[in-house]
Amino acid sequence: MQGCVLVAVALGGLVVAAAPAAASPADHCRAELTARGVSHRPATRPGIAIGVEITGPVGGVTYVAGNRTPLVIDCSLAVSLAEAGSYLRALGVEQVVWSSAYSRRTVRGTGRPSKHSFGLAIDVPRLVGKELGALAVIDDYEQGLGDRVDCLGQPATQGGAILKVMQCQLARSGLFHLVLSPDYDDAHHDHFHLEALPWTERPTVRAERPAIH
Numbered sequence: 553m554q555g556c557v558l559v560a561v562a563l564g565g566l567v568v569a570a571a572p573a574a575a576s577p578a579d580h581c582r583a584e585l586t587a588r589g590v591s592h593r594p595a596t597r598p599g600i601a602i603g604v605e606i607t608g609p610v611g612g613v614t615y616v617a618g619n620r621t622p623l624v625i626d627c628s629l630a631v632s633l634a635e636a637g638s639y640l641r642a643l644g645v646e647q648v649v650w651s652s653a654y655s656r657r658t659v660r661g662t663g664r665p666s667k668h669s670f671g672l673a674i675d676v677p678r679l680v681g682k683e684l685g686a687l688a689v690i691d692d693y694e695q696g697l698g699d700r701v702d703c704l705g706q707p708a709t710q711g712g713a714i715l716k717v718m719q720c721q722l723a724r725s726g727l728f729h730l731v732l733s734p735d736y737d738d739a740h741h742d743h744f745h746l747e748a749l750p751w752t753e754r755p756t757v758r759a760e761r762p763a764i765h
Protein backbone atom coordinates (compact mmCIF):
# COMPACT_ATOMS: atom_id res chain seq x y z
CA MET A 553 0.00 0.00 0.00
CA GLN A 554 3.02 2.25 0.16
CA GLY A 555 2.65 5.41 -1.84
CA CYS A 556 -1.09 5.01 -1.87
CA VAL A 557 -2.66 7.98 -0.14
CA LEU A 558 -6.32 7.26 -0.45
CA VAL A 559 -7.69 3.77 -0.53
CA ALA A 560 -11.31 3.34 -1.48
CA VAL A 561 -12.83 0.18 -0.13
CA ALA A 562 -16.21 -1.07 -1.19
CA LEU A 563 -18.10 -2.49 1.78
CA GLY A 564 -21.52 -3.82 0.84
CA GLY A 565 -22.15 -0.91 -1.45
CA LEU A 566 -20.64 1.62 0.97
CA VAL A 567 -17.46 3.30 -0.24
CA VAL A 568 -15.05 4.15 2.56
CA ALA A 569 -12.01 6.35 2.07
CA ALA A 570 -9.23 5.24 4.42
CA ALA A 571 -7.32 7.97 6.22
CA PRO A 572 -3.92 8.87 4.78
CA ALA A 573 -0.98 7.20 6.47
CA ALA A 574 0.40 9.39 9.29
CA ALA A 575 3.30 11.56 8.18
CA SER A 576 6.61 11.16 9.98
CA PRO A 577 7.61 13.95 12.38
CA ALA A 578 10.18 15.12 9.81
CA ASP A 579 7.60 15.25 7.02
CA HIS A 580 5.15 17.04 9.30
CA CYS A 581 7.68 19.67 10.39
CA ARG A 582 8.93 20.29 6.85
CA ALA A 583 5.35 20.66 5.66
CA GLU A 584 4.71 23.24 8.38
CA LEU A 585 7.82 25.11 7.30
CA THR A 586 6.73 25.05 3.67
CA ALA A 587 3.25 26.20 4.69
CA ARG A 588 4.91 29.27 6.22
CA GLY A 589 6.57 30.10 2.92
CA VAL A 590 10.10 29.25 4.07
CA SER A 591 12.35 28.07 1.27
CA HIS A 592 14.52 25.21 2.48
CA ARG A 593 16.09 21.89 1.61
CA PRO A 594 16.91 18.83 3.71
CA ALA A 595 20.32 18.86 5.37
CA THR A 596 21.98 16.08 7.33
CA ARG A 597 24.28 16.89 10.23
CA PRO A 598 25.32 14.73 13.21
CA GLY A 599 23.05 15.59 16.14
CA ILE A 600 20.27 17.33 14.19
CA ALA A 601 17.01 15.34 14.24
CA ILE A 602 15.28 17.12 11.34
CA GLY A 603 17.96 19.10 9.52
CA VAL A 604 17.05 21.89 7.12
CA GLU A 605 19.18 24.37 5.21
CA ILE A 606 17.38 27.68 4.99
CA THR A 607 17.57 29.15 1.48
CA GLY A 608 15.33 32.22 1.77
CA PRO A 609 13.68 34.57 4.25
CA VAL A 610 12.16 33.13 7.42
CA GLY A 611 8.87 34.70 8.45
CA GLY A 612 9.61 37.59 6.12
CA VAL A 613 12.98 38.24 7.76
CA THR A 614 16.38 37.57 6.18
CA TYR A 615 18.89 35.68 8.31
CA VAL A 616 22.43 36.81 7.59
CA ALA A 617 25.48 34.95 8.82
CA GLY A 618 28.37 36.96 10.18
CA ASN A 619 30.68 34.56 8.31
CA ARG A 620 28.41 33.72 5.33
CA THR A 621 27.84 30.15 6.53
CA PRO A 622 24.57 28.64 5.27
CA LEU A 623 21.94 28.48 7.99
CA VAL A 624 21.48 24.81 8.88
CA ILE A 625 19.19 24.19 11.86
CA ASP A 626 16.57 21.79 13.13
CA CYS A 627 13.23 22.24 11.40
CA SER A 628 11.56 22.86 14.77
CA LEU A 629 13.68 25.97 15.37
CA ALA A 630 12.99 27.09 11.80
CA VAL A 631 9.22 26.89 12.37
CA SER A 632 9.58 28.91 15.59
CA LEU A 633 11.61 31.57 13.76
CA ALA A 634 9.02 31.65 10.96
CA GLU A 635 6.26 32.25 13.51
CA ALA A 636 8.39 34.87 15.28
CA GLY A 637 8.74 36.81 12.04
CA SER A 638 5.50 38.71 12.64
CA TYR A 639 6.88 40.12 15.91
CA LEU A 640 10.18 41.04 14.33
CA ARG A 641 8.65 42.71 11.28
CA ALA A 642 6.25 44.70 13.47
CA LEU A 643 9.30 46.11 15.24
CA GLY A 644 10.91 47.07 11.93
CA VAL A 645 13.40 44.20 11.79
CA GLU A 646 14.23 43.13 8.23
CA GLN A 647 17.51 41.32 8.85
CA VAL A 648 18.65 39.15 11.71
CA VAL A 649 22.41 38.78 11.91
CA TRP A 650 23.30 35.46 13.52
CA SER A 651 26.70 34.49 14.86
CA SER A 652 26.22 30.83 15.70
CA ALA A 653 23.58 28.22 14.97
CA TYR A 654 24.50 24.55 14.54
CA SER A 655 27.69 23.97 16.47
CA ARG A 656 28.91 20.86 18.27
CA ARG A 657 29.86 22.14 21.71
CA THR A 658 29.13 21.93 25.42
CA VAL A 659 27.54 24.56 27.62
CA ARG A 660 30.39 26.66 28.98
CA GLY A 661 31.64 25.31 32.32
CA THR A 662 29.71 22.04 32.02
CA GLY A 663 30.01 18.73 30.21
CA ARG A 664 26.46 19.02 28.84
CA PRO A 665 26.03 19.38 25.10
CA SER A 666 24.68 22.78 24.13
CA LYS A 667 21.37 22.85 22.24
CA HIS A 668 23.45 24.31 19.40
CA SER A 669 24.77 20.74 19.01
CA PHE A 670 21.29 19.67 17.93
CA GLY A 671 20.57 22.65 15.67
CA LEU A 672 17.94 23.83 18.14
CA ALA A 673 19.56 27.16 19.08
CA ILE A 674 20.66 30.32 17.31
CA ASP A 675 22.65 33.29 18.64
CA VAL A 676 21.61 36.75 17.48
CA PRO A 677 23.94 39.71 18.10
CA ARG A 678 22.40 42.25 15.67
CA LEU A 679 19.09 43.28 14.15
CA VAL A 680 18.80 45.52 11.10
CA GLY A 681 15.97 47.42 9.41
CA LYS A 682 15.58 50.46 7.14
CA GLU A 683 13.79 52.52 9.79
CA LEU A 684 15.51 50.80 12.67
CA GLY A 685 19.10 51.11 11.53
CA ALA A 686 21.34 48.50 13.13
CA LEU A 687 20.81 47.49 16.73
CA ALA A 688 23.63 45.64 18.46
CA VAL A 689 22.76 43.66 21.56
CA ILE A 690 26.13 44.49 23.10
CA ASP A 691 25.56 48.26 22.74
CA ASP A 692 21.80 48.77 22.73
CA TYR A 693 20.41 46.17 25.14
CA GLU A 694 19.72 47.75 28.54
CA GLN A 695 20.44 45.21 31.24
CA GLY A 696 18.44 44.63 34.41
CA LEU A 697 15.06 45.86 33.16
CA GLY A 698 11.73 44.23 33.96
CA ASP A 699 10.64 41.45 36.24
CA ARG A 700 8.26 38.50 36.19
CA VAL A 701 5.18 40.72 36.29
CA ASP A 702 6.35 43.57 34.08
CA CYS A 703 8.66 42.08 31.50
CA LEU A 704 9.51 45.38 29.83
CA GLY A 705 10.48 47.67 32.68
CA GLN A 706 11.35 51.18 31.57
CA PRO A 707 13.97 51.28 28.83
CA ALA A 708 15.68 54.66 28.50
CA THR A 709 16.49 54.47 24.78
CA GLN A 710 14.49 53.59 21.68
CA GLY A 711 16.94 50.86 20.73
CA GLY A 712 16.79 49.44 24.24
CA ALA A 713 12.98 49.48 24.13
CA ILE A 714 12.84 47.65 20.81
CA LEU A 715 15.25 44.95 21.96
CA LYS A 716 13.37 44.52 25.24
CA VAL A 717 9.95 44.32 23.55
CA MET A 718 11.35 41.75 21.16
CA GLN A 719 12.82 39.70 23.99
CA CYS A 720 9.56 39.80 25.97
CA GLN A 721 7.43 38.87 22.95
CA LEU A 722 9.65 35.96 22.00
CA ALA A 723 9.90 34.74 25.60
CA ARG A 724 6.12 34.82 26.03
CA SER A 725 5.21 33.51 22.60
CA GLY A 726 5.55 29.86 23.59
CA LEU A 727 7.67 29.36 20.49
CA PHE A 728 10.96 29.08 22.34
CA HIS A 729 12.05 26.89 25.20
CA LEU A 730 14.62 29.52 26.15
CA VAL A 731 15.31 33.14 25.26
CA LEU A 732 18.56 34.19 26.93
CA SER A 733 19.83 37.78 26.95
CA PRO A 734 22.78 39.67 28.44
CA ASP A 735 20.83 39.58 31.72
CA TYR A 736 21.42 35.83 31.90
CA ASP A 737 25.20 35.67 32.26
CA ASP A 738 28.48 37.02 30.92
CA ALA A 739 28.61 34.42 28.16
CA HIS A 740 25.52 36.11 26.65
CA HIS A 741 26.70 39.71 27.04
CA ASP A 742 26.53 40.37 23.30
CA HIS A 743 23.67 38.27 21.90
CA PHE A 744 20.26 36.71 22.34
CA HIS A 745 20.20 32.91 22.47
CA LEU A 746 16.94 31.56 21.02
CA GLU A 747 16.28 27.88 21.62
CA ALA A 748 13.39 25.68 20.49
CA LEU A 749 12.23 22.30 21.73
CA PRO A 750 12.62 19.27 19.45
CA TRP A 751 9.66 18.90 17.10
CA THR A 752 8.35 15.80 18.89
CA GLU A 753 8.43 17.54 22.29
CA ARG A 754 6.96 20.95 21.52
CA PRO A 755 3.50 21.59 22.91
CA THR A 756 2.42 23.89 20.11
CA VAL A 757 3.40 24.93 16.62
CA ARG A 758 1.94 28.43 16.69
CA ALA A 759 2.56 31.40 18.93
CA GLU A 760 0.27 31.04 21.95
CA ARG A 761 0.20 34.42 23.55
CA PRO A 762 -0.72 37.85 22.33
CA ALA A 763 2.01 40.28 21.38
CA ILE A 764 3.13 42.85 23.91
CA HIS A 765 2.53 46.45 22.86
Ligand SMILES: [Zn+2]
Binds near residue numbers: 668673675745746
Ligand atom coordinates in the same frame (compact mmCIF):
# COMPACT_ATOMS: atom_id res chain seq x y z
ZN1 LIG B 1 23.59 30.19 22.08
